[in-house]
Amino acid sequence: MPRTIIHADLDAFYASVEQLDNPELRGKPVVVGGSPESRGVVMAASYEARRFGVRSALPMSRAMRLCPRAIRVPPRFDRYSEISREVMAVFRAVTPLVEPMSLDEAFLDATEQVASYGGPERLGRHLKGEVRKHTSLTLSVGIAANKLVAKVASDMRKPDGLVVVQPGTEAAFLAPLKVRALWGVGPKAEAVLNAAGFHTVGQIASATAAQLEAALGTRGVFLQQMAHGIDDSPVQTEHERKSVGAETTFARDLQDGPELRSELDRIAHSVARRLAKSESMGRTVVLKLRYANFHTITRQTSRPQPTDDAAEIASTALSLLDGVVNDGDRFRLIGVHCTNLVKGEPDQLGLWAGDRTRERA
DNA sequence: TCTGGGGTCCTAGGACCC
């Protein structure tokens, strides 16, 4: 029996929340993101703004030139999280198998429930209705036998869309789409595929394995599976965080000095706070630097024991900084990440580490 | 035109161990 997988996606989420909370913004081009002066980018654009070509990830300076009448709003993530929790609760009222992908997006496995709702169409309308009832927001829904096709389907008729792909028609559904529609095909892979003569998903589906391998290596084989609409990956309700990090782009490039170093210290504290909150500790500290010319490097070092201590993370990152910085270097971004995460109570980990040290001595 | 911040996963080389 085929699965019933749903991809649900709130439309222009951050911008819609701002329009919801401030009626004066309704019907107007709204852009959520950092200021153009601080080198911000667009995090969300209302559909009114999109008509001017404003898109996510566009530099804010460019967005404001495209649409001078746009109203820029700084993001309020606490508020978006609050609404996100309500929406996820609506999803979980339908099925316990919910995999949130971000604040505004989730996969649901409703294989067990779909019949009791009277089929996928009705289930989709139910979800959209419940979300609208609880939050006044519109939801786009894609329903298919797997995550890949459900995701592509939900993108199809935004905003406020509902697309159901019948089992068995996956390959035909995907065939006319551009290769970029496939999960994992970004600008680079798209360029490589286009250069090799592949423009549509259908062309990938009917290519030989050797052709694809020549273009993309081992990834090519995997890509062909996708192009046929094959995807067995399960909806996963749990997932373990693998890293915690924070980074800042400065309004103006910074040379090494007190300002850069105090910013590094601030970031280290923010990472430490979030590590502690998630009751985990990191064994590897990564320093990230972006030069004025946008070239980006990372330097990492692994410590003997995991830590969530701000001072330790900061001093480790500072010593990495000492190792790379040269006179005259100017930076636009600095960041700190912790990886090699270990879950558990800090005290118990400390005790355990102490025992080991004693054993060795 | 001038490029955010939060992540995940993959590759590739080298060190090190058995």
Added chain:
DNA sequence: TCTGGGGTCCTAGGACCC
């Protein structure tokens, strides 16, 4: 003096996603 193979961990960079 020349030389294995497998496994694991570490580091650096890059593609990609939302």
